[in-house]
Amino acid sequence: MSASVETAASVARTAPAAVIVAIDGPSGTGKSSTSKAVASHLGLSYLDTGAQYRAMTWWMINNGIDVSDAVAVADAAGKPVIVSGTDPAAPTITVDGEDASGPIRTQDVTAKVSAVSAVPEVRSVVTALQRAVAAAAEGGIVVEGRDIGTTVLPDADVKIFLTASPEARAARRSGELKGQEAVDVSVTREALIRRDAADSSRKTSPLAKAADAVEVDTTELTLQQVVECVVTLVEEKRAVR
Numbered sequence: 001m002s003a004s005v006e007t008a009a010s011v012a013r014t015a016p017a018a019v020i021v022a023i024d025g026p027s028g029t030g031k032s033s034t035s036k037a038v039a040s041h042l043g044l045s046y047l048d049t050g051a052q053y054r055a056m057t058w059w060m061i062n063n064g065i066d067v068s069d070a071v072a073v074a075d076a077a078g079k080p081v082i083v084s085g086t087d088p089a090a091p092t093i094t095v096d097g098e099d100a101s102g103p104i105r106t107q108d109v110t111a112k113v114s115a116v117s118a119v120p121e122v123r124s125v126v127t128a129l130q131r132a133v134a135a136a137a138e139g140g141i142v143v144e145g146r147d148i149g150t151t152v153l154p155d156a157d158v159k160i161f162l163t164a165s166p167e168a169r170a171a172r173r174s175g176e177l178k179g180q181e182a183v184d185v186s187v188t189r190e191a192l193i194r195r196d197a198a199d200s201s202r203k204t205s206p207l208a209k210a211a212d213a214v215e216v217d218t219t220e221l222t223l224q225q226v227v228e229c230v231v232t233l234v235e236e237k238r239a240v241r
């Protein structure tokens, strides 16, 4: 056996197989924080699918599309060019070449994103993007969202569904917003509940736990504990593959 073949064989023996991890759940349950930390820890890529729906919404607003008009939104869904960077240490998102990472987090976009993401033509465009990004991630990827385990990547190796009480989620979000915008916990709580209700009740690919997902209630857990839990589940899965 030649030296180069030996090297390739030993790499195949030692390098962990690419793994696809789907992390879903309602707003503010810790999907982004957990997914980025898990991906960094395991050397995987990372995709924030909520950011893609936010980017689509931001484009609609900027282009004068009435987001309550599902026909207008559907007609425009194929127009924006959305590109996601998948480094968990520095995820990026651009729309038509413009950095959208700041503007997609405004309250205006947050209030309108559920209407846009409910439109089937939007979901079809964004789902295709997500599958392309996952397929290109040769070393494996953590993809977070609302329908990753059920629809986007139903064959994911590990599926996690994060939950937390509305009170815990509102407290986390209000802490985040302090000094910028509204900090009233009850207003934040109502907004989270409203967005979850819209995302769970839409016809196409609603927010839902996949039948084979592991549910992790993060209400009483620190972020570090949630990350450890998910890393353990991924490592267990890798060990038996």
Ligand SMILES: Nc1ncnc2c1ncn2[C@@H]1O[C@H](COP(=O)(O)OP(=O)(O)OP(=O)(O)O)[C@@H](O)[C@H]1O
Residues within 6 Å of the ligand: 025, 026, 027, 028, 029, 030, 031, 032, 033, 034, 050, 172, 173, 176, 218, 221, 222, 223, 224, 226
């Ligand atoms: N287990 C935890 N304990 C305490 N705070 C947490 C925990 N997990 C996440 N957080 C904090 O809660 C806030 C929301 O977390 P994150 O953005 O990760 O949630 P998310 O599920 O991705 O939300 P969204 O769906 O709205 O984007 C952040 O400030 C984060 O630091």
Ligand SMILES: Nc1ccn([C@@H]2O[C@H](COP(=O)(O)O)[C@@H](O)[C@H]2O)c(=O)n1
Residues within 6 Å of the ligand: 027, 049, 050, 051, 053, 054, 113, 114, 115, 117, 118, 144, 145, 146, 147, 148, 195, 199
């Ligand atoms: N897989 C997904 C991910 C997100 N959405 C929609 O985007 C909104 C914003 O998501 P964040 O995670 O950034 O808060 C969310 O409320 C959903 O409307 C989705 O539909 N599917």
